[in-house]
Amino acid sequence: MPVLASGRVTYVGDPVAMVVAQDRYIAEDAAGLIVVDYDEEDPVVTIDDAKTGPLVHPDTDSNVCAATGNEDGDEELEATLAAAPHLVTLAFEHQRISQSPMETRGVVVAPQGNGELTIYLSCQGPQLNARWFAEALGLPRTAIRVIAKDVGGSFGLKGQPWREEVAVVLAAMHLRRPLKWIEDRLENLTAANQAREQQIRVRAAFDHDGRLLASHAEYHLNNGAWPQGADSNIAVMMFLWGAHKLPKFDFYSRGWFTNTVGLAAYRGPWAIESLAREVLLDRAARQIGIDPIEIRRRNLIRRTDLPWTTPMGLELTDISPAECLDVLVSKIDVAAFRAEQAKAREQGRYLGLGVATYIEPTAGSTGVAVLMSESAHIRVEPTGMITAVVSTHSQGHGTQTTMAQVIADRLGVPYEHVSVYEDDSSRGGYGSGAYGSRQAVAGGGACIRAAELLLERIKRAAAHILGARTEDIELREGMLHVLGDRPQTVSLRDLADIAYGDPDRMPDGEAGLEVQYRYRPPPITMTSAAHACIVEVDAQTGFVQIKRWVTSEDCGVLINPAVVEGQIAGGLAQAIGSVLLEEVSFDARGNPTAATYKDYLLPTIFDVPDFEYHHDASMPSQAEGGFRGVGEGGCIVGPPTLVNAIADALIPFGEIALELPLTPARLLAHIEGRREIAERAKPAEASTPPPADQSAGAAAEPARNEATPSAPQEPVVSAAAATIDGDWTFVLSTPMGPQAFNGRLSTDGDRLTGVFIMNMDEAHFTGTVDGNHLKWDLKVTKPMSITLKYEATVDGDTLTGKCKMGIFGSAKLSGKRVSSAASAQGRG
Amino acid sequence: MSRHDIQVHINGRTQHATVEGRLTLSDFLRGVAGCTGVHVGCEHGVCGACTVIVDGAAVRSCLMLAVQADGTRITTVEGLADADGTLHPVQQALRDEYGLQCGFCTPGIVMTLAALTAGATRPEPAQVMNALSGHICRCTGYQGIRRAALRLCGIAPSSPEQAHG
Numbered sequence: 001m002p003v004l005a006s007g008r009v010t011y012v013g014d015p016v017a018m019v020v021a022q023d024r025y026i027a028e029d030a031a032g033l034i035v036v037d038y039d040e041e042d043p044v045v046t047i048d049d050a051k052t053g054p055l056v057h058p059d060t061d062s063n064v065c066a067a068t069g070n071e072d073g074d075e076e077l078e079a080t081l082a083a084a085p086h087l088v089t090l091a092f093e094h095q096r097i098s099q100s101p102m103e104t105r106g107v108v109v110a111p112q113g114n115g116e117l118t119i120y121l122s123c124q125g126p127q128l129n130a131r132w133f134a135e136a137l138g139l140p141r142t143a144i145r146v147i148a149k150d151v152g153g154s155f156g157l158k159g160q161p162w163r164e165e166v167a168v169v170l171a172a173m174h175l176r177r178p179l180k181w182i183e184d185r186l187e188n189l190t191a192a193n194q195a196r197e198q199q200i201r202v203r204a205a206f207d208h209d210g211r212l213l214a215s216h217a218e219y220h221l222n223n224g225a226w227p228q229g230a231d232s233n234i235a236v237m238m239f240l241w242g243a244h245k246l247p248k249f250d251f252y253s254r255g256w257f258t259n260t261v262g263l264a265a266y267r268g269p270w271a272i273e274s275l276a277r278e279v280l281l282d283r284a285a286r287q288i289g290i291d292p293i294e295i296r297r298r299n300l301i302r303r304t305d306l307p308w309t310t311p312m313g314l315e316l317t318d319i320s321p322a323e324c325l326d327v328l329v330s331k332i333d334v335a336a337f338r339a340e341q342a343k344a345r346e347q348g349r350y351l352g353l354g355v356a357t358y359i360e361p362t363a364g365s366t367g368v369a370v371l372m373s374e375s376a377h378i379r380v381e382p383t384g385m386i387t388a389v390v391s392t393h394s395q396g397h398g399t400q401t402t403m404a405q406v407i408a409d410r411l412g413v414p415y416e417h418v419s420v421y422e423d424d425s426s427r428g429g430y431g432s433g434a435y436g437s438r439q440a441v442a443g444g445g446a447c448i449r450a451a452e453l454l455l456e457r458i459k460r461a462a463a464h465i466l467g468a469r470t471e472d473i474e475l476r477e478g479m480l481h482v483l484g485d486r487p488q489t490v491s492l493r494d495l496a497d498i499a500y501g502d503p504d505r506m507p508d509g510e511a512g513l514e515v516q517y518r519y520r521p522p523p524i525t526m527t528s529a530a531h532a533c534i535v536e537v538d539a540q541t542g543f544v545q546i547k548r549w550v551t552s553e554d555c556g557v558l559i560n561p562a563v564v565e566g567q568i569a570g571g572l573a574q575a576i577g578s579v580l581l582e583e584v585s586f587d588a589r590g591n592p593t594a595a596t597y598k599d600y601l602l603p604t605i606f607d608v609p610d611f612e613y614h615h616d617a618s619m620p621s622q623a624e625g626g627f628r629g630v631g632e633g634g635c636i637v638g639p640p641t642l643v644n645a646i647a648d649a650l651i652p653f654g655e656i657a658l659e660l661p662l663t664p665a666r667l668l669a670h671i672e673g674r675r676e677i678a679e680r681a682k683p684a685e686a687s688t689p690p691p692a693d694q695s696a697g698a699a700a701e702p703a704r705n706e707a708t709p710s711a712p713q714e715p716v717v718s719a720a721a722a723t724i725d726g727d728w729t730f731v732l733s734t735p736m737g738p739q740a741f742n743g744r745l746s747t748d749g750d751r752l753t754g755v756f757i758m759n760m761d762e763a764h765f766t767g768t769v770d771g772n773h774l775k776w777d778l779k780v781t782k783p784m785s786i787t788l789k790y791e792a793t794v795d796g797d798t799l800t801g802k803c804k805m806g807i808f809g810s811a812k813l814s815g816k817r818v819s820s821a822a823s824a825q826g827r828g
Numbered sequence: 829m830s831r832h833d834i835q836v837h838i839n840g841r842t843q844h845a846t847v848e849g850r851l852t853l854s855d856f857l858r859g860v861a862g863c864t865g866v867h868v869g870c871e872h873g874v875c876g877a878c879t880v881i882v883d884g885a886a887v888r889s890c891l892m893l894a895v896q897a898d899g900t901r902i903t904t905v906e907g908l909a910d911a912d913g914t915l916h917p918v919q920q921a922l923r924d925e926y927g928l929q930c931g932f933c934t935p936g937i938v939m940t941l942a943a944l945t946a947g948a949t950r951p952e953p954a955q956v957m958n959a960l961s962g963h964i965c966r967c968t969g970y971q972g973i974r975r976a977a978l979r980l981c982g983i984a985p986s987s988p989e990q991a992h993g
Contacts (some may be wrong), residue, residue: 023859025850101879102869102932102966152867153966185870396929396967562926567970570929573969595876597964605970607909641830 125433571634
């Protein structure tokens with residue numbers, strides 16, 4: 001990806017030139033003088049365009065940028081779906097969303113001394129951003145100081161520096177002077193990365209009692225031209241039925257390049273799984289004729305069912321969506337609501353109740369190389385005050401507050417005595433910042449472990465100096481107490497004085513009171529929740545009023561309830577926006593048509609109700625401190641909760657089409673198109689299932705992935721023609737993007753031995769040779785235990801093949817022979 | 829480009845400047861007067877983050893030119909707290925009710941609420957909510973902002989027990 005486009009642009013908003021000036025007004029004048037002549041080609045705007053249109057990047061062989069899942073279909077699964085008593089299909093598109101932090105992207109960069117940079121950056125974490133800059137610029141990370149003080153929101157957008165930020169840094173290095181760039185809102189809505197534009201089609205089969213039998217999902221994600229990591233979003237498939245007793249599942253996912261601005265994360269990037277599942281479950285309940293809460297109870301995995309391994313290989317040991325649902329149902333009087341709803345319908349008022357549950361993987365420490373651990377460095381200052389440098393980062397997350405609370409609690413000092421620093425990469429503490437709902441769990445765990453080590457050291461020092469036993473020392477409110485017959489106290493300040501000023505008196509003469517700890521949390525810490533909301537839809541205007549919203553969460557141990565609930569509320573507000581208001585839109589030529597906040601509508605105070613929070617179902621997690629992540633959940637479970645409520649309200653008019661956002665105009669069109677159904681349904685039968693003509697795919701549709709004969713084999717040439725032995729470089733197109741590595745192959749008759757070498761790690765394998773056709777298996781344990789089945793054909797100096805990755809589908813493998821001269825050099 | 833001499837009273841001090849006709853009040857307050865608490869979120873009058881008080885009225889400083897402010901008295905968020913750091917009642921209410929997360933929209937909300945509560949009589953909740961509907965907060969879902977606003981209208985927010993009912 002070029003920093004600035006050169007010769008060819010790939011989307012409207014692709015940066016082509018930058019102007020450096022004394023102030024923004026002059027810079028805009030100058031930018032207005034730049035005339036660019038564009039030769040227009042036919043743009044690929046939508047996912048459907050990408051499937052059939054010209055190549056977005058001429059140097060690629062297709063518009064597929066990432067692929068997972070089973071292309072060939074699964075006959076057994078199809079048979080189960082076809083034979084099931086109930087087959088429910090839900091297909092819809094999710095609109096594109098702008099993360100829209102209120103503070104746009106921005107950077108101030110000042111070159112310092114000999115090749116050093118100080119970069120003030122609006123970002124999600126200074127540590128990781130310093131690393132990205134270092135890698136992009138080929139500088140040591142220590143030479144780059146990223147400072148990110150108060151950041152005005154991010155929500156996934158500012159995880160890594162992007163083209164504009166890098167361009168400003170390069171220009172500052174070139175001009176040898178400080179430069180500043182602050183994005184304006186027009187740029188933000190047209191040129192900053194965006195999220196969520198997706199298609200999904202889920203089929204699920206149920207038995208007569210509404211129990212799941214099998215499911216298949218097909219999924220497509222618009223990655224734009226330059227995504228922040230090409231993605232077909234495996235998490236959608238991992239969590240679609242991640243908490244349900246589903247015997248069989250298969251899927252097919254594709255990420256697509258288009259001529260639009262690229263994909264970045266947005267709070268709960270895989271959230272469409274919850275929307276699809278929960279809306280489908282409600283439709284299934286109506287189709288089968290059972291209660292929507294009951295269908296969830298019959299299918300959710302309860303705590304008593306654990307451990308449980310899903311068809312996707314997800315090993316569940318600690319989830320509680322069913323228990324959250326129990327608490328939720330106890331807080332809402334469903335029977336009373338149904339009576340009120342029936343009565344309201346008689347008066348032409350349409351009330352609806354929506355319920356949804358979900359589980360969310362938080363604080364992952366597996367699978368993503370930059371999200372493994374977090375660090376905390378805690379020091380008792382000579383003044384007796386505590387300073388902590390941690391690798392968390394707040395863009396409104398309150399991590400400075402929560403980390404200080406955790407440290408104060410564990411050490412035994414007043415909260416006011418603890419200062420937390422997390423906003424300057426030069427202070428140490430490499431970590432990732434705000435990613436994947438990880439900070440309470442991973443950062444909190446680091447703070448706990450570091451505080452415990454520090455407390456141990458404090459106690460040993462105090463015991464040594466006071467001639468007491470370590471186990472008799474207690475630190476409370478910043479004072480060290482010697483318990484026992486001869487109580488005495490010493491302040492932490494006095495102890496620190498000795499530790500730094502007179503270290504000969506310390507045990508072993510070791511100076512200072514400080515500790516650093518890097519914590520790696522469990523691979524995944526699950527958060528669960530169940531939400532309900534009640535809406536009224538005005539049949540005259542199509543306007544949705546949210547009357548009540550009840551949340552029931554298992555967030556584990558709460559560090560600070562106000563911060564936890566603030567995260568839930570913020571996510572829910574964004575959920576409401578995505579269901580009712582927000583949409584990044586383009587015309588047919590790929591021009592953005594929502595370039596201001598008058599077109600891209602964000603929720604206001606009138607759109608968001610008061611939320612009720614219940615933590616009764618909370619259980620400590622297996623992570624240090626028992627915490628669970630809570631950053632993204634509201635944005636994941638909120639959309640289906642609200643959609644289900646609207647669908648329930650409008651069921652007298654038939655099943656609503658899930659066209660997001662559900663604007664008043666769309667809902668009104670639905671109501672007005674079906675008013676006669678409402679008239680028919682009106683008398684007393686308020687809660688009957690929808691009319692038969694809205695059966696939402698009740699008839700089994702022909703499977704999209706029709707079974708095809710096995711893939712044509714490459715023609716086999718004689719063994720003599722194919723020289724296989726030697727050094728190779730390989731590229732495997734994995735769900736995480738292309739991975740390049742080196743390897744060696746050698747043959748002995750029909751026996752193949754080989755090795756893949758990546759990151760100083762070797763993976764050895766053996767297999768079979770048939771002419772120029774190779775087959776081998778490779779067992780891997782990370783990110784999960786799986787056997788990779790390789791097949792490849794060698795043709796001269798190239799190798800083509802594929803790798804079957806179990807449920808993750810197959811990935812393309814390509815190889816090039818390393819010439820013997822080069823390989824000799826490489827090994828030297 | 830036209831240039832104009834203006835004199836503006838900002839947070840109790842007088843600021844003289846020569847400005848271009850096209851300079852927005854928000855850019856003037858941030859860049860010339862140093863009031864960087866004026867946050868510029870959209871520059872088209874929707875988000876409300878840049879709200880300041882001009883001669884007693886809450887105004888979007890991105891939609892006003894600096895020359896139009898000639899001779900006015902302006903209060904920005906920097907001018908609200910007492911010299912000893914005691915917060916303005918609006919600031920205190922937002923702090924007590926967790927009315928902010930990232931804080932970017934907060935100065936504008938503070939100024940709107942300060943303008944509405946400056947008079948002798950308490951404003952009506954409906955009036956305050958209407959005014960707040962012109963402010964976009966992307967973080968909080970408005971929960972604490974609404975509680976703080978109701979408190980400023982003299983309506984005690986529900987206790988945590990009630991909220992958790």
